[in-house]
Amino acid sequence: MTTLPRIAPMLATPGHLPPAATDGQWAYEVKQDGQRAMAYVEADGSLRLLARSGADITAAYPELAPLGAALGGVPAVLDGEIVALDDQGRSDFERLQSRMGLAGSPLKAARMAERVPAQLVLFDVVFLDGTSLLARPYAERRAALERLALDGPHWSTPSVAVGHGENALAMTREAGLEGIVAKRLTSAYEPGVRARSWIKIRHVRTVDVIVGGWVPGRGRLGGLPGALLVGERHASGLRYAGSVGTGWSDAERTRLAELLRVAAVDTCPFDETPPVAGARWVLPRLVGEVRYATRTKAGRLRQPSWHRLRPDLAPDDTG
Missing domain, CATH: 2.40.50.140 (Nucleic acid-binding proteins)
Incomplete structure (x- = not known):
């Protein structure tokens, strides 16, 4: 069995859109309003979820367990955000709060999973099939993540936009979303670091x-x-x-x-x-x-x- 390395999530720095002259050097993702999680998938398909604090939250989200099987025996460490969606398909932190803190109550977590199902929105892969991807550029890691084709009943890999930051920001504002995260295409993954190569731009x-x-x-x-x-x-x-x-x-x-x-x-x-x-x-x-x-x-x-x-x-x- 592969021993998966424990990796702290990389953090984004609050800021503004990159200069227009460098717009094409950045990818833009929708900023999700949920609970950050690192997903550790073993070769046997078992899944472990760790929160940003390092706490094990696997038992709080039983509906995410089949994600391991979706990788087909490939061990991986994935970065993403656990969200609960509102009636319009937007992440809603208030709804998610009813799911948080239930890691020690698996029976209650299972009941709440029926009432307020969670989604794991994936946006990075930092370890894959025995190889660390930390030093690889974001564009390469993102391509590797998309090749995994992880779109299921409770997990997804939303598309990103390369360039067109102004349009991405305007679209999220019109849709009532929280904002966007800009990620430099050449950026390495820096565990536990709040880096300037990732910038979160909120509407408030x-x-x-x-x-x-x-x-x-x-x-x-x-x-x-x-x-x-x-x-x-x-x-x-x-x-x-x-x-x-x-x-x-x-x-x-x-x-x-x-x-x-x-x-x-x-x-x-x-x-x-x-x-x-x-x-x-x-x-x-x-x-x-x-x-x-x-x-x-x-x-x-x-x-x-x-x-x-x-x-x-x-x-x-x-x-």
């Missing part, structure tokens, strides 16, 4: 933040979070990034209240205590994604709005 600005505290709401929101105090990880600790007070549904606000209660501590986790009256502190372990307009000169988020909780990310995965 978002950032992954760590919750360090909260302020209780008033009136009917008494006991529930009226605002979250969030920060960003840097070399010496957790830097305060601002207060987020909009963007939740009632159900998510209630869920957050319980998570905050369990994580309560007496000391402020930020490098510098923010001047926020009535603040309550929590262990800096909850990760969320926030939409925002711009940043202040001090790096604070302007007009932030809560987008979603990120249970698939650990605090060290942000940035």
Whole structure:
């Protein structure tokens, strides 16, 4: 049996479209809104799925197990995104959340697979039939992936566009998708690195933040979070990034209240205590994604709005 190497996923850097003069040197993929996963397929057809954090999430997605047989005995390590689709065929992270965190509950995972089926969207192959492809250019890896013809009931290999970045961005905007990822055709695969050769271009600005505290709401929101105090990880600790007070549904606000209660501590986790009256502190372990307009000169988020909780990310995965 081939011993498959463990490979951390390569990460994209937030940014803008490449210059028009170099447009033909890039491929453009639809940015999926799901859970990143590395798929390890052994020669015997067994499948193992690892999240970006390194956690084994195989049991959470039983419908993906037949992918191994689809490779016909060829061992491989594939990179992709697990998504749940809405009624219009778009990836919907809120739907996927009901599938996440079930690796320790295989019976519940099997029931949820019937209600909210998952899809594994494949976009790279980094090890194939005993050979590492890490140093090969993206264009060559992509061609190898397409030759595998992995399109099944719960997995797919969507097409990419070479050049025409402006058109790709406009089409995803019109379709209500999150954005695109631009990948330089000559780029090697850099495990665990947030590289400039992969650029994610979103239609709204978002950032992954760590919750360090909260302020209780008033009136009917008494006991529930009226605002979250969030920060960003840097070399010496957790830097305060601002207060987020909009963007939740009632159900998510209630869920957050319980998570905050369990994580309560007496000391402020930020490098510098923010001047926020009535603040309550929590262990800096909850990760969320926030939409925002711009940043202040001090790096604070302007007009932030809560987008979603990120249970698939650990605090060290942000940035």
